[in-house]
Amino acid sequence: MWDIVLAFLTILMALLAVESKDLVKCIIAFSVxxxxxxxxxxxxxxxxxxxxQLLIYAGAVSVxxxxxxxxxxxxxxx
Numbered sequence: 066m067w068d069i070v071l072a073f074l075t076i077l078m079a080l081l082a083v084e085s086k087d088l089v090k091c092i093i094a095f096s097v098x099x100x101x102x103x104x105x106x107x108x109x110x111x112x113x114x115x116x117x118q119l120l121i122y123a124g125a126v127s128v129x130x131x132x133x134x135x136x137x138x139x140x141x142x143x
Contacts, residue, residue: 067108075101088134092127099123 078098085091099122106115 071101071105092130096123096127
């Protein structure tokens, strides 16, 4: 049961990340999607994969995207 709910939420967040026009909403949806994938890995028993998923994708890539969007918006204003 939890597998279906997690898979549905992951697909929903992926679609929201792709289809949203606002870049901040895209980054938030991408981060939530990565956390949900890490939870799926944890439920499946792949503990190290879930830790790396949280550290690399949900952490580093999301922060990199957020800093990039912040920098681009600042340059457009100036």
